[in-house]
Amino acid sequence: MFLHGTSKINEKGHLEIGGVDTIQLAKEYGTPLYIYDVALIRERARSFKEAFEKMGVKAQVAYASKAFSSIAMFQLIDEEGLSLDVVSGGELYTAVASGFPASKIHLHGNNKSKAELKMALDHGVGCIVVDNFFEIELLKDLTKTSGQKISVLLRVTPGVEAHTHDYITTGQEDSKFGFGLLNGQIEKAIETVLDSSHIQLLGIHCHIGSQIFDTAGFVLAAERVFMKIKEWKSQFSFIPEVVNLGGGFGIRYTAEDEPLPATYYVEKIVEAVKNQVNEMGIAMPEIWIEPGRSLVGDAGTTLYTTGSTKNVPNIREYVAVDGGMSDNIRPALYQAKYEAVLANRALEKHDVPVSIAGKCCESGDMLIWDLPLPEVKSNDILAVFCTGAYGYSMANNYNRIPRPAVVFVENGEAQLVVKRESFEDLIVNDLPLQSKVINK
Numbered sequence: 001m002f003l004h005g006t007s008k009i010n011e012k013g014h015l016e017i018g019g020v021d022t023i024q025l026a027k028e029y030g031t032p033l034y035i036y037d038v039a040l041i042r043e044r045a046r047s048f049k050e051a052f053e054k055m056g057v058k059a060q061v062a063y064a065s066k067a068f069s070s071i072a073m074f075q076l077i078d079e080e081g082l083s084l085d086v087v088s089g090g091e092l093y094t095a096v097a098s099g100f101p102a103s104k105i106h107l108h109g110n111n112k113s114k115a116e117l118k119m120a121l122d123h124g125v126g127c128i129v130v131d132n133f134f135e136i137e138l139l140k141d142l143t144k145t146s147g148q149k150i151s152v153l154l155r156v157t158p159g160v161e162a163h164t165h166d167y168i169t170t171g172q173e174d175s176k177f178g179f180g181l182l183n184g185q186i187e188k189a190i191e192t193v194l195d196s197s198h199i200q201l202l203g204i205h206c207h208i209g210s211q212i213f214d215t216a217g218f219v220l221a222a223e224r225v226f227m228k229i230k231e232w233k234s235q236f237s238f239i240p241e242v243v244n245l246g247g248g249f250g251i252r253y254t255a256e257d258e259p260l261p262a263t264y265y266v267e268k269i270v271e272a273v274k275n276q277v278n279e280m281g282i283a284m285p286e287i288w289i290e291p292g293r294s295l296v297g298d299a300g301t302t303l304y305t306t307g308s309t310k311n312v313p314n315i316r317e318y319v320a321v322d323g324g325m326s327d328n329i330r331p332a333l334y335q336a337k338y339e340a341v342l343a344n345r346a347l348e349k350h351d352v353p354v355s356i357a358g359k360c361c362e363s364g365d366m367l368i369w370d371l372p373l374p375e376v377k378s379n380d381i382l383a384v385f386c387t388g389a390y391g392y393s394m395a396n397n398y399n400r401i402p403r404p405a406v407v408f409v410e411n412g413e414a415q416l417v418v419k420r421e422s423f424e425d426l427i428v429n430d431l432p433l434q435s436k437v438i439n440k
């Protein structure tokens with residue numbers, strides 16, 4: 001069993017996280033339950049920041065909040081001195097409601113609406129990562145009307161194929177995100193922005209994908225961007241003050257994954273940029289990165305209660321839990337793999353393979369195939385590790401299943417940070433059929 005962060009097995013044979021017995025948490029808050037190991041998030045945040053400090057480089061580490069966003073999460077990120085990447089009006093709204101400093105918020109998105117851009121300008125966000133020509137026009141309109149100035153990065157697709165699941169690669173040329181780096185689009189975008197008196201071109205952004213273990217893709221992306229910066233220097237006298245190389249650093253979900261420490265990614269990225277800068281004889285730009293998964297992924301654990309079982313003779317044993325693709329869609333969407341233990345009987349031998357099914361009316365609603373566990377009974381507590389990124393944030397109400405609660409644990413204390421949805425919450429926006437229509 002691989003235990004992340006402060007997770008351990010206590011003297012009762014229960015899984016404990018942040019000094020709190022998870023069986024107690026299941027009793028108090030119910031299941032499914034998301035638990036976050038706050039000390040581990042802090043450790044990850046500090047290691048990214050310290051890696052840049054050690055290399056003497058001006059940097060911003062922006063938490064990619066799509067991985068898990070909530071008011072308490074944003075406050076924690078602020079406490080750790082990180083910046084914040086948001087991609088929608090909703091994430092921005094949550095950030096503002098949490099009191100996060102707007103000047104440290106970066107707004108992303110491949111189809112930002114005029115209303116979202118206006119909201120970002122009204123709140124005074126630090127920077128907008130511009131994705132396309134349509135957005136440049138919207139920004140020109142908005143800033144002309146309000147007279148405001150806004151700093152932007154232009155997002156490019158560097159034509160780098162990251163080795164990860166197809167649905168989470170973003171840097172390849174054939175992508176919905178960003179301006180093509182190699183097909184003339186970015187030059188047209190730079191020209192348009194440099195022409196505008198209200199839009200300040202701070203720099204360039206690229207993100208090659210997610211759950212990447214190799215540093216070569218990041219280095220190649222940086223080299224490609226600088227190859228173009230050389231041209232832009234003479235073509236437009238434009239040298240970026242900021243180069244944002246995105247997120248995507250891989251984490252360990254199962255024994256098959258061999259992640260590198262955060263410091264290693266940072267070192268390789270900084271070295272690659274320094275080499276380019278030295279060759280060109282220009283000032284070192286600020287380097288920004290946007291980790292999501294690597295800040296919160298392994299800090300999250302989901303607890304479920306086991307229920308029905310089904311034996312398919314000579315094939316497999318299914319064990320169903322009280323959640324599934326409604327709280328973790330990653331196995332269904334990306335064939336993502338997870339490890340898990342029985343949190344209430346963690347010291348028992350885990351050697352009977354069973355397949356963990358969710359409770360949704362969907363055959364693809366399987367959380368883990370062939371997971372070794374002790375002989376499972378009903379009302380055991382199953383703890384699935386490493387669910388902190390893109391678990392709760394992609395949760396949904398399929399089959400009208402309420403979304404779970406989220407608890408932060410640290411130093412022996414637990415705090416509820418997102419309440420469990422109730423059945424009443426599920427119908428709060430429903431309106432009854434009008435009698436006129438019923439009578440027809």
Ligand SMILES: Cc1ncc(COP(=O)(O)O)c(C=O)c1O
Pocket residue numbers: 064067085108168170207209210211246247248249290291292293294389
């Ligand atoms: C633009 C951008 N930045 C940052 C991230 C965060 O990625 P990850 O959670 O893999 O670090 C993503 C997601 O892939 C992204 O699309």
Ligand SMILES: N[C@@H](CCCC[NH3+])C(=O)O
Pocket residue numbers: 066168170210211330334389390
């Ligand atoms: N949601 C994806 C990663 C996000 C990609 C964002 N561009 C995952 O769960 O792995």
